[in-house]
Amino acid sequence: MINPASSASVRRYKKKSRLKETWRRMKKNKLSLIGLAVFSVFVLVLIFADVIVPYEVALKQDMANRFASPSWTHLLGTDLYGRDIFARIIHGTRNSLTLGIAAVVVGMTLGGTLAAVAGYYGGKIDMVIMRITDTIFCIPFMLLGLSIVAALGPGLRNILIAITITAIPNYVRIIRSAILTVVGQDFIEAGRACGARNRFIILRHVLPNAIGPIIVQATMQVGTMIIYSTAFSYLGLGIQPPAPEWGSMLAEAKNYMLSAPHMIIAPGMAIVLVALSLNLMGDGLRDALDPKLKD
Amino acid sequence: MSDKLLEVKNLAVVYNTDDAVVHAVNGIDFSIKAKETIGLVGETGAGKTTTALAILRLLPERTGRIASGEIVFNGENLLENSRKEMRRVRGAHISMIFQDPMTSLNPTISVGDQIYESLKIHNYENKSKEQLNRRVDELLELVGISAGRKCEFPHQFSGGMKQRVVIAIALACEPQLLIADEPTTALDVTIQAQVISMMFDLKEKLETSMIMITHDLGVVAQTCDKVAIMYAGEIIEYGTVEDIFESDRHHPYTAGLFGSIPDLDVETERLSPIEGLMPDPTDLPQGCKFHPRCKQCMAICASVLPPKWQEGEHVIACHLFAKGE
Secondary structure: OHHHOOOOHHHHHHHHHHHHHHHHOOOOOHHHHHHHHHHHHHHHHHHHHHHHOOOHHHHOOOHHHHOOOOOOOOOOOOOOOOEEHHHHHHHHHHHHHHHHHHHHHHHHHHHHHHHHHHHHHHHHHHHHHHHHHHHHHOHHHHHHHHHHHHHOOHHHHHHHHHHHHHHHHHHHHHHHHHHHHHHHHHHHHHHHHOOOHHHHHHHHHHHHHHHHHHHHHHHHHHHHHHHHHHHHOOOOOOOOOOOOOOOHHHHHHHHHHOOOOOOHHHHHHHHHHHHHHHHHHHHHHHHHOOHHHHO | OOEEEEEEEEEEEEOOOOOOOEEEEEEEEEEEEEOHHHHHEOOOOOOOOHHHHHOOOOOOOOOOOOEEEEEEOEEHHHOOOHHHHHHHHEOEEEEEEEOOOOOOOOOOOHHHHHHHHHHHHOOOOOOOOHHHHHHHHHHHHHHHOOOOHHHOHHHOHHHHHHHHHHHHHHOOOOOOOOEEEEOOOOOHHHHHHHHHHHHHHHHHOOOOEEEEEEEEEEHHHHHHOOOEEEOOOOOEEEEEEEHHHHOOOOOOOHHHHHHOOOOOOOOOOOOHHHHHHHOOOOOOOOOOOOHHHHHOOHHHHHOOOOEEEEEOOOOEEEHHHHHHH
16 A cells, blocks of 8 residues: 555654754744753853862852952952852852752642643542642742741752742642643544543643643743742741852842942842743743644 | 444433533434444434444533443443443544544644554554554555655644544544544535545445434435434434435424425525424423424324334334324
8 A cells, every 4th residue: 555655754754753853943943042052051050060160169258358349350249258259159050050940840740740630630620629729829928938948947958849839839720721721622532532541641632732831831930939949048948058049149139239239130140041041942942842833 | 133233222311510401312222233324413402412422431521421221332331331441442443533623633743643643542462663653654545645744733734634634543443333423514515525435435445334423414315324313312213315315204303404405496585494493402392302393293292202103214203103004
């Protein structure tokens, strides 16, 4: 039945993997490439922080040189204890970026699973999940986070748990609504008529069609999560000083905003750059994953 | 008995909504032999799709319920199957073509992969990936699409081609029974003819039985062996195509249906529809369901369920004939 020409084209198709195809299409979006480049720089900084500046520099206090403006010795100036801000930004990447991304990845995974189950099955399961979500929503964000940190003790891991749990209801809501628009469609029913399992339908047919809003939300949330964690640092429950972290640097700099603006600009810019680059990247990725916007 | 592929006995389906109980299908019987095609004809809301979904046990879980009856497929009662057994039946032995090809394909997966999926789900013989891929090519060629296009996505196909892909998916595992739920309603007329003739060529080739759900009597005349006319969840007339199209004895509803088809040779100002509307399925009338709209209604029709008049395979549920005999 098959003619040789068509089987040749089949083989050509096999070589073009999903990953390559997505990359080919993402390449066309220059902004998302810029986002990817900036974000890659941050990841490299995270990995090679010690090569760029030794960790001690980030902690070394120099009281004679407090609030120094940016200069060749201190690229981004110094803070209220005379510590080099550049070194602190570099080493803060490790804490902040890990925290921001981990919080979103873990939160999205848990929230996404709950949302998919709630949206797909509906009925009682949906009811239970959504009412629990609503309940968590009702508790003020800070109060819930604080209680969790207070119970578990301060530290990077516990903050991560706290901000993840408090953010999950948000994700559940957004993802569930994205999923509800897909679940009603005929191809879901058609999948069932083909004898597919529910799990298979959720993973292969429901989620890929709801991925757009999920990616956008995820990339936006990284910046938000970094700033949320600041609040804990500010109250002394976050990453403990003197360890560098962008959020706590921001909080420290707040009091000197008018007299030493460089102190607040540096960590602020770092957070903005991470959030923006991820956002641009996510935008491009979403378009690249949507076959309807092909070419 | 054994030559019957599917036998539906006294099937009744109800939907429990918040406000009321909807009697969608009320005790229907029909059967299909191997290689046979039966047409389910009726107005919107007559229970055609519900019957199809009930056979696959795909009624909406929270509301739809099969109240009574039996659906015997290949000698086993599908209503007694576990969910797992049911999944093996769906797609592999009974598959379904949906009404709207625009929405019954997943827009994010290439058509080749979607056909592949159905094969993979029912890959009980552990065929290799390569074998399955070759089968995908074969299926695409079978429905008249070049296999080279299998990496393309649904939005790159036209409506008619999408429906061909849907048919390819439905036929992927060579089912014994194909349920086509208004497969051509969403297509324009020229494409309809193409798709239908292709579907029937394939059906003949693969020796599949088929349930054709439609409200197009033309399609029925062209394609079906048997016809069941449904009204308000009941089969009011059943017979071979010849019985329905040639015989002069008809249920008044069937007569009305034929009467409402415009005649090309006669010039008329208006069509002659059947007066009135389908009864509310939450509150069906007593006796014959059609009596409020029937022009030949008698006193008895409003209170007593009509008996079944039978001649050969032709069955009509109406008092008119019971009295005449």
